[in-house]
Amino acid sequence: MTLTQVWGALVIFVVSPLLGGLPLIRWIALIFTRQELNQIGTRNASVSAAFYHGGRFVGILAVLSEALKGIAAVLLARYFFPAGSAWEIVALIGVVMGRYWFARGAGTTNVAWGYLVHDPVASGLVFLISGISFTILRERKQAKFGVLFLFPLITALLHPQKQELLIVSATLAGLMGWIYTKVPDDLALDPQAAKRGSQSVFRFFQGDRFLQTLDHSLKPEKVGQKAATLAELKRAGYSVPPGWILTPGDDPEPLIAQISPSPKQPFVVRSSAIGEDSDIASAAGQYESVLSITSREALMPAITRCFASYHHASAVQYRR
Structure with a gap:
């Protein structure tokens, strides 16, 4: 390693985290929407949050800003080291660390675009295989x-x-995997509340989650005590009507497509909040139930009302 490359390594170690930590998405959202992303939703100033709260235009600007960070990090490493070297991945690791330390983000967009510049062939193969898999599996x-x-x-x-390239690549993948378990997932937000131009994008990338029913063994800490108790009674042989569970962020469309409310077989949308009907609190009357739903068209508004009741002032005060 030459003296220039030693200095280059030091520059990468210092500049890359600072580059990753630049709150460009937060600034973009503040300029165009007057909203502080770190104070709304998941409080995560991410690309998906920019799409969700700011709409398509703000989201595209967020993608471009984070893409430029990843590309800049790779080009910075390439200035001091040969093209395609492991130092380009080291620079991306620095960006991801800065993104997490300063902005609580995962750096997915930074890495995707930086990796494209680093190795277009490998990046293309990853994109192709993962894209086909997600389109088919929707998970x-x-x-x-x-x-x-x-x-x-x-x-x-x-x-x-x-x-050395394999080692740093595995390190980057492991780091991002760890961060994914630490930061909130904006794609878990309700797509109905997203900006209109972004709703279809959110529905697609949310995928199709496993639809839980009262026939499954349910955990109260995941679906609330009410749903878990009904599932337990149903599995014990008691007469419990069929039921399905939607958790925050689930797309109701797959469920709505497979059930058929009618005047002869009306449906009910009820809450099962965490802590509701528990040993320490009943939360009676705090959340909204919608009765006598007789058409598919009425299901979505009913589901939205039920979810929204969790944030009613009286319910928030009760939980305190």
């Missing part, structure tokens, strides 16, 4: 962590002689 969590598995795997297959 967001598997797709997200699957990409992290593919990233070092394809690197190893394309560059078997570059052990």
